[in-house]
Amino acid sequence: MDFLQECQEYFGTKNLYEILEISKTANENEIKSAYRKKSLKVHPDRVQAASQKESAKRAFQILTKVHCVLSNDEYRKVYDESGMIITDENSFTDLSTFDEFMNYWRTLFPRIDAKKLDDFEQNYVGSSEEEKDLKNLYVKFEGDLNMIYEYFYFYDEDRVTGMLNKLIDMNEIPAFDSFVNEPKSKKNKRIKRIQKESLSAKKESEKQQNNDGDSDLIMAIQKRNTSKENGFNSLIKNLEAKYATSGSKNKEILLEISNGQSIKEGVMFYKFNESGYKQRWFRLCSNILFVYHTDMNPTNHHHHHGQNRMMKPSFAFLMENFHIHIDSNMPNKFSFYFLAEPDVNYCFFCLNSRQTNEWLELLKQLSYRKQRVYLNQLRLQLKTITGIDPLESTPWSNKS
Structure with missing residues (x-):
């Protein structure tokens, strides 16, 4: 899939500036700050549901690619003027595994840990930013809570439905039928799925607690270098x-x-x-x-x-x-x-x-x-000079 199409799929827009929620005139520090803020939102470590892990990883990779383009003056200029995405091997095109994207992230920011994610959750939950994100998702998916669950950070069924009902009462969002008249069977199925994925995520977290992925990164780099050798x-x-x-x-x-x-x-x-x-x-x-x-x-x-x-x-x-x-x-x-x-x-x-x-x-x-x-x-030049067509005088011509 084309990179900009993936941007549309995961962030709802092909505009790189809109993904980072910055203006087209943003400077280097503003781009970096916006990237860090957004990356904490989509960071896979904050995802509890196992079914969302791969989606979160891909969103994180796409976000990193966006930063690669906008933080490079040359690539940004080409993107601004033509809408084309160009990169070199030293930017995101050389990042083939998730661990390598994580390594790129860590070169810009301190390594993320559970405390940083907890701090982010505490600051995000209940904030105006969270409310804005929820309103956007609600409108985008026309009140479908199954889809909102897939994309909303720190989803909690009772809290989310309470926020949406309040926003509807305040006439800030429309009362979509898929939300106000959601079948009970659909809701029960979603809640069972949330409980199952939460338990699975807890087991996976315990299993991966001491695994920092450094050995996987080394193997990935070695594999990539081998593939370059094989190219020649x-x-x-x-x-x-x-x-x-x-x-x-x-x-x-x-x-x-x-x-x-x-x-x-x-x-x-x-x-x-x-x-x-x-x-x-x-x-x-x-x-x-x-x-x-x-x-x-x-x-x-x-x-x-x-x-x-x-x-x-x-x-x-x-x-x-x-x-x-x-x-x-x-x-x-x-x-x-x-x-x-x-x-x-x-x-x-x-x-x-x-x-x-x-x-x-x-x-x-x-x-x-x-x-x-x-x-x-x-x-024609040879025929003019010699009077003989060179192709007609070859051993494989029809003439003797």
Whole structure:
């Protein structure tokens, strides 16, 4: 699912500023403060119901992604101007497990504990903020208490229904039929579910009391690093299959090409199909477009390490038989697909028109359409000079 669609699903809006409940002009400190306040609301440790744990974890991850975008001047500017979400590997796109999102949170704020959550609950319950949240949920779900239970913090059946009845009497919210005439069977079923999940949460809390998840985080990071290594190995295997060359020799040649003279290199934002944009360093060497994580900028690596500069790209595109599409609605955005896989679209986004035009000009020269035009021009030139069509004089032509 697209990130902004997830924002809509979990927070009821695709507007990142509305999620944090801040203005578009909010400064860095206001963004950080709003993120902390909101993260305490959705923090999974405050959820008692087992059925809500996964939902709370996902909401927490999405909220962290929102902070990643708005706390980065470059990404925030692109979002403000275009509504697009772009990030690099050092922000949320490198956070693949819940523990890694927690680690990001802890770099900004002191590690959360039971006391902090208790303090937050005491300040939140009975506050005007809680009342506002309840009113919004009540209107959003048209009085359906089953849905309100799923999203309301520190849900208590008697307290919540009492608050809603009071708000209805004060004409602050409408008297939805699903609330005022809720079937008794539906209410009893919900209460049984709450009791069951509360007991389950208590047992799980006792089980996990001494588990801080640090070992899981280490394993997740190791697994991610392994997958990055496999990305380049997969590239080698694909090219070996194409050209039937020796594995070790082919790997050496590709590494040499990737670290040799480039036609062009620089940063672009990249995604394929429905994934989110990621910042990458690209090097076009011959007809191979090598891709590096931005913290592995090969130019910097060459500078600092002299001759020992064999950097492994994360992956690469063999620029043969592909078609380029230019987005007329966004001048700095373009994409291409390979004729062998027309359903897979690779999208690119540059921060200025000069960079966009430079990349497009070079890629067009490598594209299938450009090569075909060039070969036809060459064919006509040879025929004009020699009087013979070079394609008609080949051994496989119909003529003798």
